[in-house]
Amino acid sequence: MNCAEYREAIAADPSESFDGGAAHAAGCEECRKYRQEMQALDEHIARALALEVPALRMPELPPIETGGVKRGGKRASSGFRVSRFATPPFWAGLAAAAVVAAVLVAGIPQQERSTDDLVGEILAHMDHEESSRQVTSVPVATRTLDRVVSPQVADMDQDIGLVTYAMSCVINGRTVPHLVIQGNKGPVTLILLPEETIDASVPLSGENVHGVLLPVGNGSIAVIGQREDQLDEIGDIGRKLAESVEWNI
Amino acid sequence: MHTSADFERRQRFERLVSAFHPALYRYAAWLSRDPGIAEVVVQESLLRAWRSLDALREDEAAKQWLLTIVRRENARYFERKNVNMVDIDNLSAAEAATIAETGEPDLDDVREAIYGLDIEYREPLVLQVLMGYSTSEIAELLGIRQGAVLTRLHRARLKLKDIISADGCRIALRDNR
Numbered sequence: 001m002n003c004a005e006y007r008e009a010i011a012a013d014p015s016e017s018f019d020g021g022a023a024h025a026a027g028c029e030e031c032r033k034y035r036q037e038m039q040a041l042d043e044h045i046a047r048a049l050a051l052e053v054p055a056l057r058m059p060e061l062p063p064i065e066t067g068g069v070k071r072g073g074k075r076a077s078s079g080f081r082v083s084r085f086a087t088p089p090f091w092a093g094l095a096a097a098a099v100v101a102a103v104l105v106a107g108i109p110q111q112e113r114s115t116d117d118l119v120g121e122i123l124a125h126m127d128h129e130e131s132s133r134q135v136t137s138v139p140v141a142t143r144t145l146d147r148v149v150s151p152q153v154a155d156m157d158q159d160i161g162l163v164t165y166a167m168s169c170v171i172n173g174r175t176v177p178h179l180v181i182q183g184n185k186g187p188v189t190l191i192l193l194p195e196e197t198i199d200a201s202v203p204l205s206g207e208n209v210h211g212v213l214l215p216v217g218n219g220s221i222a223v224i225g226q227r228e229d230q231l232d233e234i235g236d237i238g239r240k241l242a243e244s245v246e247w248n249i
Numbered sequence: 250m251h252t253s254a255d256f257e258r259r260q261r262f263e264r265l266v267s268a269f270h271p272a273l274y275r276y277a278a279w280l281s282r283d284p285g286i287a288e289v290v291v292q293e294s295l296l297r298a299w300r301s302l303d304a305l306r307e308d309e310a311a312k313q314w315l316l317t318i319v320r321r322e323n324a325r326y327f328e329r330k331n332v333n334m335v336d337i338d339n340l341s342a343a344e345a346a347t348i349a350e351t352g353e354p355d356l357d358d359v360r361e362a363i364y365g366l367d368i369e370y371r372e373p374l375v376l377q378v379l380m381g382y383s384t385s386e387i388a389e390l391l392g393i394r395q396g397a398v399l400t401r402l403h404r405a406r407l408k409l410k411d412i413i414s415a416d417g418c419r420i421a422l423r424d425n426r
Contacts, residue, residue, distance in 0.1 A: 012403040013377075013384065041410060042378060048360040049379040051278050053271045059292050061259065061299050121304060147392050167324075168392045170317050173304045175392065 006031050014038040115198050119213060121171050122191060122222050123206050125178075132165045132180050133187040133226060140166045148177045149192070157244035160237065161188070172196060181237070185230045188237060194219035194247040214238050219247050262302055265311045266295060272312065272380060273319050279375045280323045282364055294322040313390060316380070320390070362412040370405035373398050 001009070001020040006028070009018050016022060016035065025032050140163050148166040149156065161181030169178040171191065179190040189211070198220045202213040211224030211234050223238040225231065273294065278287035298305075298318050305314050363371060376382045376390065384402070388395040 008403050009399070011406045012399040014406075017383075037410075038406060041406060041413075044356065044359045045363065045374065045406075045409065046378050048356055048363055049275065049279065049375055051275050051284075053274045054284075054288065056267065056270045057288075057292065058263065058266065059296050059299075061262070061296075063255070117303075121301075124300075167321075168317075169321065170301070170304075170314065173306055173310065173314055175317055175390070 003028060003031055007034050010035050010038050014042045115202060115213075118172055118193075118196055118198070118220075119202055119204060122204060122213065122224075123209060125169060125171055125191070126189065126206070126209050126224060132167070132178070133189060134164070134180075135182070135187060136164050137162070137182070138164060140164055145179075149179070155244065155246040157240050160190075160240055160244075183225065183230060183233050183237070185233060186226055188230065188234060189222070189224040190237075190241070191222040191224075192219070192245070193221060196220045210234070212238060214242055216242050216245055217247055221245065258302060261308070262299055265308060265315070266298075269312055269315050273315055275379060276316055276375060277319050277323055279363075279371060279379075280320065280368070281326070286323075286326060290319060290323045290326050293326070294319045297322060312380075313386070316376075317390060358413060359409070362409050365412065366405060366408060370401050370408060373401045374405045377402060 001024045003024075006021060006024045009021060010016060010025075010031075014035070016025070025035055145163055145166045148168050161183060163179055163181050164187070165178075165180035167178045168175050169191070170176075171178075171193065174193075174195055176194070177190075177192040179192070180187050181190065182188075195218075197218050198213060198215045200215060204211040204213055204222060204224055208226045209224055210226065210228050210231055211222060213220055213222045221238070221241050223234045223241065225234050270291070273291050274287055277290040277294070278284055281287050281290060294315070298315055301318075305311060363374070366374070373387050373391065376387045377384070382390070384398045385395050388398045391398070
């Protein structure tokens with residue numbers, strides 16, 4: 001490590017927790033002075049950042065129905081998978097998509113409780129992020145897309161569609177990429193879940209929510225449209241994603 | 250009437266919020282640069298956290314989980330309200346109060362310099378110095394590479410050093426130790 005490298009590193013981390021820092025400083029008086037300067041600056045920064053905090057005002061906490069997520073006045077609990085499957089057009093759409101056809105072949109898997117929780121989280125999140133599903137031709141900034149996706153996805157098909165929304169979101173306690181692409185029949189939401197392992201595809205259905213949660217490697221991806229007539233395209237997008245996505249973690 | 254499970258849930262939530270409220274408020278305040286907005290963002294974040302509390306599997310992860318919610322809620326606030334970014338040269342009374350409340354002119358100079366940093370430099374600095382996060386943890390929270398975090402932190406401190414020196418700040422960095 002030379003002086004320039006050391007100074008760059010110490011300005012980024014004045015605690016000098018990086019490799020080789022202490023050894024360099026031991027033999028360089030100028031760099032020791034620089035370190036001292038940065039550490040002094042940091043003390044002032046720490047004091048300056050410590051704003052006075054107002055008293056905690058606890059918000060009024062609404063009652064929570066445990067074991068499920070409310071959607072459109074209906075309770076989405078561990079049993080809601082059955083009611084979703086009872087809608088014939090949904091099945092018809094799924095059957096047309098190769099990737100979702102796998103669900104039919106395999107039958108309805110015995111879902112773990114954790115998968116139901118995950119599905120509930122995804123559906124609840126779709127409620128929160130309703131404004132993300134806009135019809136637009138304006139792509140999200142490449143920088144934003146890289147920031148949201150690159151840390152968790154090693155590779156992804158770049159021709160998947162026009163990405164118009166990218167945000168890091170918390171689902172199931174994990175920060176994950178939430179994208180929206182413009183499909184032929186409207187916006188399609190993609191939620192990439194690199195750490196959520198599922199055994200088989202799970203249909204996703206709710207108010208303005210028609211899609212599927214797909215197993216992809218050790219993770220999964222939710223592909224969601226707003227209307228039933230998007231299901232063919234959702235199946236196609238899901239298949240492409242399942243083939244192209246490689247997780248980085 | 251609250252059930253026992255509901256009571257325990259509330260107890261858990263209040264314990265976590267009490268522990269992390271100062272960090273959440275300061276993070277929100279430095280993100281938004283407005284104490285009023287920070288309070289709104291924190292309130293909204295607490296409600297969101299309450300609804301999603303069952304998703305938090307381990308309390309050890311609560312701080313990062315809550316900070317992530319605050320970060321998202323802050324972004325949501327600015328999207329929803331279409332609020333313009335704060336103009337450092339035209340501070341409102343509340344904003345001016347944020348950066349000039351210490352009664353120590355030297356410290357106020359540093360606070361004002363931090364206040365004037367772009368968010369991409371200010372945020373990792375807050376996470377590192379105020380929250381005690383490592384650069385890898387900051388990278389994870391911000392969804393950027395660790396190298397980018399190091400670059401931003403390095404540049405942030407150099408900018409602060411330049412601003413403070415140019416303003417003739419009375420802080421004697423070399424004489425501090």
